[in-house]
Amino acid sequence: MFKPEIIYYEKQIENYELGKQLMDKYKNVPKIQIENHNNIEEMRKKSNKEFPQMKKNLIIGTRKTHKFVENHKVSDYLVPYTSSGCTASCLYCYLICNYNKCAYLRLFVNREEMFEKIIKTAETSEKELTFEIGSNSDLILENTITNNLIWTIENFKNTKKGRLTFPTKFDMVDPILPLEHNRRIIIRMSVNPEEIINKVEFGTSRLKGRIEAINKLAEADYKIGILIAPVIFIENWKKLYLELIQQLYSQLNKKAKEQIFFETIFMTYSYIHTKINEEAFPNAIQIFNKELMTGRGRGKYWYKPQIREEGDKFFREKLKEYFPENQILYIV
Numbered sequence: 001m002f003k004p005e006i007i008y009y010e011k012q013i014e015n016y017e018l019g020k021q022l023m024d025k026y027k028n029v030p031k032i033q034i035e036n037h038n039n040i041e042e043m044r045k046k047s048n049k050e051f052p053q054m055k056k057n058l059i060i061g062t063r064k065t066h067k068f069v070e071n072h073k074v075s076d077y078l079v080p081y082t083s084s085g086c087t088a089s090c091l092y093c094y095l096i097c098n099y100n101k102c103a104y105l106r107l108f109v110n111r112e113e114m115f116e117k118i119i120k121t122a123e124t125s126e127k128e129l130t131f132e133i134g135s136n137s138d139l140i141l142e143n144t145i146t147n148n149l150i151w152t153i154e155n156f157k158n159t160k161k162g163r164l165t166f167p168t169k170f171d172m173v174d175p176i177l178p179l180e181h182n183r184r185i186i187i188r189m190s191v192n193p194e195e196i197i198n199k200v201e202f203g204t205s206r207l208k209g210r211i212e213a214i215n216k217l218a219e220a221d222y223k224i225g226i227l228i229a230p231v232i233f234i235e236n237w238k239k240l241y242l243e244l245i246q247q248l249y250s251q252l253n254k255k256a257k258e259q260i261f262f263e264t265i266f267m268t269y270s271y272i273h274t275k276i277n278e279e280a281f282p283n284a285i286q287i288f289n290k291e292l293m294t295g296r297g298r299g300k301y302w303y304k305p306q307i308r309e310e311g312d313k314f315f316r317e318k319l320k321e322y323f324p325e326n327q328i329l330y331i332v
């Protein structure tokens with residue numbers, strides 16, 4: 001259970017029910033009042049090596065921007081929701097590109113405003129829309145602190161239109177299993193070989209737990225998908241990813257196998273990641289590979305076309321072999 005060392009909070013959170021609850025829950029944790037969760041000067045000034053320590057803090061504020069961004073994968077829109085950042089430290093986490101070393105967990109207590117905008121958009125749309133509510137945080141993790149996912153699912157179940165979706169790398173799904181959800185929630189479990197989880201995805205759930213969580217969610221009749229992401233082409237990647245697919249094949253239950261779909265995403269990386277990781281995790285493995293990666297503008301890197309093509313072929317072949325009936329939504 002995450003116990004913050006210091007809470008940084010905006011004064012206005014006390015005007016919200018959730019803000020009051022969190023202040024009470026953490027009444028014994030030292031607190032610092034801030035003007036704006038987007039600009040905590042003291043944090044910005046910290047050195048890169050303090051990144052893991054900064055992840056032990058919790059920032060509570062209100063979300064001011066509510067702009068939906070069109071998306072064309074599982075969802076129709078990426079929606080700013082109740083948190084950003086998380087307590088884990090995956091070496092490739094894309095939030096580091098956006099927030100630099102300030103990719104710590106922020107909670108936003110004005111959940112009613114965000115939720116109502118989703119409902120209004122869903123109900124006034126001619127077509128059935130899906131909203132991605134976890135694009136810059138992990139809602140299964142966040143739920144252990146706020147119960148926001150329980151609140152969201154319970155309030156969403158009776159809407160006439162719309163679906164919600166989010167990815168996760170955590171296995172703490174038990175609190176949402178008994179909820180009525182009317183199959184309006186699509187949960188996508190992100191997986192990687194255990195060796196990569198151990199060496200790269202610090203602070204997330206183990207592979208075994210994630211597979212068990214998929215099975216439990218399937219039994220609870222949630223819609224579920226599997227994200228093989230991000231694929232990292234380390235030396236023995238074919239062996240590791242084949243074992244992962246075999247493990248999914250042998251350990252997923254019938255109900256999960258009947259409905260899962262796959263998304264596969266190759267890792268991207270950046271100059272900021274390199275700088276922070278070198279100083280914050282000096283003993284971690286190097287996941288930037290200059291032989292295999294190439295620049296794609298603004299300090300970002302992705303795998304060269306040749307390795308992406310090889311990866312694409314490999315995943316299509318192996319997924320077809322073990323999961324011939326399941327859809328591969330995309331490999332990118």
Ligand code: SF4
Nearest residue numbers: 086088089090093169
């Ligand atoms: S679990 Fe997700 S949000 Fe958290 S550090 Fe890893 S990639 Fe980032």
